[in-house]
Structures are given as C-alpha cells and as structure tokens.
Amino acid sequence: MLPSSWKRDVASGLVVLIPVIVTAYVVAFIFQRLADLPFLQTTLPDNPGLRVLVTLVIFTLLVLSVGYLMRTAVGDYVEGLLDDVMNRIPLLRVVYNASKMAVETALTGTDELQKPVxxxxxxxxxMTAFKTGxxxxxxxxxxxxxxxxNITTGFVxxxxxxxxxxxxxxxxxxxTRVLSAGFGESRSKSVPIDVVEEDE
Structure with missing residues (x-):
C-alpha cells in the first residue's frame, strides 16, 4: 500500500499533468487533421511553411465560427449537450471540466468570480461557495x-x-480544490481550514 502522502502527491500530479497532456494532444490532433486536408496536400505539396500558415488561418476561422455559434441558442444547446455527455464519463469528466475551467480562467480571468466563502x-x-456580488x-x-x-452546475x-x-x-x-474533488492542495497557507472551523 502506498503512503497517504504519496497518494495525495500522485493525485495532485495527475490533476496538473492530465489536463495539459490532453489539451496538447487535442490541439496537435486538430492541427494535424487540418494540415492533412486534401486540398492543402494538392495545392501546397512542396511548401510546408505556407501549408502551416494556411492551416493556422483555417484553425483561427474555425475557432471564430464555433465562438460565434456559442452565442446563439443552438450553440447553448450544443454546449449543454456536450457537457452532459462528458460529465457522464467518470474519469473524463474530471479532465474535461478541469481543462474547460483552465481555459476559461486563462482567457477571461477570475474577475467575475468573487471571493470564496x-x-x-x-x-x-x-461547503465552499463564491460571492456573486x-x-x-x-x-x-x-x-x-x-x-x-463539475462547477458549471450548482446552487444559487x-x-x-x-x-x-x-x-x-x-x-x-x-x-483548485473544487475542480480536483478535494485532491488538489491549496497553495494558501495563511488561514488553515481547521482554524476557520474553530471560529464557527
């Protein structure tokens, strides 16, 4: 049996590495599929640099198209359906939600998320909750x-x-704690959890 501290380290390591690996794999897969499009292979067979540039342009247009779709009622339905499917798969739902939250945090920041309480x-x-202001x-x-x-659902x-x-x-x-189902260790050591419990 592994010591409990090792189990925590393994869990914390997986929380960090798996979303990164999965994200890198997905990006590489999408890029490769776009680069292998038949019309790129036939029109730009001997110019790999230009093929990469055209692939990036196509990828950018794809991102913008999907982003525009997400602002419509159809996009909301598709996103909800995708979330529902992903959250039915035990291990994948952790990776999916962690990756999704990481991207949302990186792109939009945490300004809209108020102080946790x-x-x-x-x-x-x-339980952990967040102020909405x-x-x-x-x-x-x-x-x-x-x-x-899955922090995309909850209670108001x-x-x-x-x-x-x-x-x-x-x-x-x-x-980090909520997304990792309690396995991710908090970096903040200024107010230990047990101190807060004693104040209640």
Missing part, C-alpha cells in the same frame, strides 16, 4: 455553491451576511 449547508456540512431586495447576499468536479443560495465565514483563500485555490 464557507457556508454551512444541510446536515451541518460546510449580488444582493436580494431584502438584503440577503447571493452566493453560488458549485458542485464538484441567498443567505444573511452573518451566515457565511470569510476566508483569506484566493479564488484560484478554492477552484
């Missing part, structure tokens, strides 16, 4: 309680300001 939910369990007409704060490892909860616990944890650290 701790709330006590059903049966006295404490919104409040209800009666003064309650609106929080988003994501599911793990309305709580009194004193019904959650503030932490010094960063958005990135909280997302």
């Amino acid at each position: 701790k709330i006590t939910t059903w049966h006295g369990h404490r 919104k409040t209800t007409p009666d003064g309650r704060e609106v929080l988003f309680l994501p599911t793990s490892p 909860v309305e709580v009194e300001p004193g019904e959650y616990t503030e932490t010094d944890e960063s958005v990135e650290d909280a997302l």
Whole structure:
C-alpha cells in the first residue's frame, strides 16, 4: 500500500499533468487533421511553411465560427449537450471540466468570480461557495455553491451576511480544490481550514 502522502502527491500530479497532456494532444490532433486536408496536400505539396500558415488561418476561422455559434441558442444547446455527455464519463469528466475551467480562467480571468466563502449547508456540512456580488431586495447576499468536479452546475443560495465565514483563500485555490474533488492542495497557507472551523 502506498503512503497517504504519496497518494495525495500522485493525485495532485495527475490533476496538473492530465489536463495539459490532453489539451496538447487535442490541439496537435486538430492541427494535424487540418494540415492533412486534401486540398492543402494538392495545392501546397512542396511548401510546408505556407501549408502551416494556411492551416493556422483555417484553425483561427474555425475557432471564430464555433465562438460565434456559442452565442446563439443552438450553440447553448450544443454546449449543454456536450457537457452532459462528458460529465457522464467518470474519469473524463474530471479532465474535461478541469481543462474547460483552465481555459476559461486563462482567457477571461477570475474577475467575475468573487471571493470564496464557507457556508454551512444541510446536515451541518460546510461547503465552499463564491460571492456573486449580488444582493436580494431584502438584503440577503447571493452566493453560488458549485458542485464538484463539475462547477458549471450548482446552487444559487441567498443567505444573511452573518451566515457565511470569510476566508483569506484566493479564488484560484478554492477552484483548485473544487475542480480536483478535494485532491488538489491549496497553495494558501495563511488561514488553515481547521482554524476557520474553530471560529464557527
């Protein structure tokens, strides 16, 4: 049996490496398929540099086309269907959601994600939630309680300001823990979890 610390290290390593490897493989696969298009092979057989340039242009147009499609009702349906299919596959759903969140964070940043907090939910369990910056007409704060490892689903909860616990944890650290189903270790050591538990 491996020591528990080794198991954590293996899990943390896989959380980092698998999305990177899968993403690199997918990009390389798409690029190669585009480069092997028949009309490129026939029109630019002896000019690999130009073929690479044309492939990049086609890839860029493909990205823009898919991006435009995602802004339509059809795109929303396709994305929802894809998320549903991916999240039915046990191991792949972790990789898919981690990769998706990594890309979204890299491209859009975490400005729209407010400070993570701790709330006590059903049966006295404490869970990670995120402030949305919104409040209800009666003064309650609106929080988003994501599911793990698929943070694209979750619960919108309305709580009194004193019904959650503030932490010094960063958005990135909280997302790492939720996306990795608890296996990813938080980089923030300033406020240990057990200290927050004692304050409740």
